Amino acid sequence: MNTELFDRLGIPDRMREIAAYDLWDDGLRAGLDAIAKRSATLMDAPVSLVSMVLDTSQFILGSYGVTSWVAEVQGVPAEWSMCTHTVLAGEPYCVVDGLSDPRHTENPFLRMTGLRSYLGVPLLGPGGHTLGAHCVIDGRPRIFSDLDLAVVTDGAEQAMALLESYRRPS
Structure with a gap:
């Protein structure tokens, strides 16, 4: 595990904020799946996710088009x-082609799945922490438009509104 990454993601207040949600609720998961499907469909993309990024892993809460071992785990x-x-980054993040982008050329996930392009928008919690992301991923290099960004941003806002309805009282 990359300890610098762990330190940046494992901020105690951020982790407590993530833990305040009932992430295992079937209704929540179904709602997030629907949001992911809508974004993928509107953008003609094969994969979309709503996920929380914990201190050591990404946890997929809602998805569309996720298969194989990624769906299982x-x-x-x-x-x-x-x-x-x-x-x-705490802001939208875009990758046109992960196989030629020096930040991602060595990423085993891209090699194993064949996915190449990515557009993600942060899920901002009420405590001010970036908890996760809503994204669309494609198997081809892709230049994302302002309209694509608007679709994913809208999905992220819908996802946070839904998550808030599954927030446990403190």
Whole structure:
């Protein structure tokens, strides 16, 4: 595990904020799946996710088009997750072609899945922390438009509104 990454993601207040949600609720998961499907459909993309990025891993809460081992384990190590970059930046993060982008050419996730392009928007919690991301991923290089960004941003806002309805009282 990359200790610098762990330190940046494992901020105690951020982790407590993530823990305040009932992330295992079937209704929440179904709602987030619907949001992911809508974004993928509107953008004609094969994969979309709503995920939380924990201190060591990305945890997929809602998805569309996720298959194989990723669907079974419902996530990937934080070092492999493109959503980690979105969370750490705290702003939209875009990759046109991960196989030629020096930040991602060595990423095992891209090699194993065949996915190449990514557009993610942060999920901003009420405590001010970036908790996760809503993203769309494609298997081809792709230049994302302002309209694509608006679709993913809208999905992220819908995802946070839904998550808030599953927030446990403190």
